[in-house]
Amino acid sequence: MGRRARMTHLGVIGGGGWLAGALLRPVLTDRIIKPADLVLSSRSGNISGFEAWPGVHMTTDNAILVDASDVILLSIRPADIEALELDLRGRFVISVMAGVTVEEISDRFGAQRIVRAMPNACAEQRLSFTPWFATRDVRRSELDFARRFFAASGREHVISGEYELDYFTALTGSGPAFPALMADAMIRHAIESGIDPDTADIAVRQLFLGAATQMAGIAQTPADIVELFMEYRGTTAAGLSAMVEADLAHAVFKGLTAARRKAHRSD
Template sequence: MSAVLNCNITFIGGGNMAQALIGGLISRGLPATRITVSDPVESVRQLLLEKDVHVTDDNAAAIKHADIVVLAVKPQVLGTVLKPLHGLFDGKLIISIVAGAEIKTISALTGNDRVVRVMPNTPALVQTGAHGIFAYDAVETKDRELATQVLAATGLTIWVSSEAQVDAVTAVSGSGPAYFFYMMESMIRAGKNMGLDEKVATALTLQTALGAAQMAITSSNSPSELRKNVTSPNGTTQAALEVFDRAQISQNIQTALAAAQKRSQELAQELSDSIK
């Protein structure tokens, strides 16, 4: 983390994910005075002022003295935001958390090849994110380390070996929180159907999800082994899992994630075509 503490970091876009990263960086020791956020929405700027960071609605001014620029805008406005800034990114590391924006698109819009592409996820808001990261070989080791330090402020960082794998990351962890929320919704509904109070069903479900995740993270056993350990022959867990198997839940999950990956690929192409 030491290297990034000496950097000036500008965020273009001050939404939830940017705010999560800002909060994480400040908690790790980066002085708020080293952070600048440019956002067109006054209420967002006012909220960020409470963190004592610099705020502006002038993108060009915001990046002028930056060492690192984090692109955190909506995909549909990426071209509008970056085209007027072309050529102003010389000497700066660009970290893009813009969904679907390929590195070649970012490089063409900025005139800079020092680009790291990131697929974050929303648990970054509570410092438990999972970030898939990719950069071309031309991006130097020191830039990769800086990007890792910025993102590690809000969770796990995993470098992938090809940009195509970012679409798989999107399917697994980018969209992944929604899959678990879906499972939680279903378990809470089932608990209510069996006579539990909604608050009780919710508390039991959420704590069980947290406990299962923590066990999987800290155990030397794989999730498959952990599942087997809790499944007694002819017991209650086996009865439930047999229903899952008959419904081909595992196969359906794999099919669903493949659909998410395909849609991620389509969105990247649509974004690229819209900017040309």
């Protein structure tokens, strides 16, 4: 219990970024971190989005942040790591940077106890899928903290290591982006077919909300659902058949392959 209490001092480098805010607001709401035990750094030192927690500390000095914290969350763009000079020896480090390996984090900052994770833009709605893994030196209490931290913003899932994290950076790190691409195509088709743009937008948003909610709550796989509608041989089957014939899967595979390749090092 004593060790968990000490782990409530969290410093977030890149605390002004959208991802840090999306992760931290659910954590503060659930009281996993007390406002007085949270330090955020940014270039300006003035970070919005935390007005509901006036006790949160803000700074422009990363050294002050590190001195005040047991746990360091790295939430910056991968390219910005080049300018970061920190001594993180003895600290528990959580990184949500895409493409920056635990080896690089250790070599640059001296940290040995590291968690790498890849949440997505749905974190603030508590709907992120967050895969993560830890180096072997991470303590049991720190694993528990990481689990609770990411569970606050959705579904956390422990994976095997760097290879899988790079893949999930491509697959789920995109958040709503890939579904949004298909939604946009459906909206544009509806508009070209004479549907009012606002109505088309509302209809497709509700379609995706309903479909995602249903798929999340039933035992059938997405493939099972497709097969079920194909068996009806109705209008939906006609549309599905045309998409299969156009090799929609090939476009999806091609996009994920490109994203996965980029995830090996995201600059």
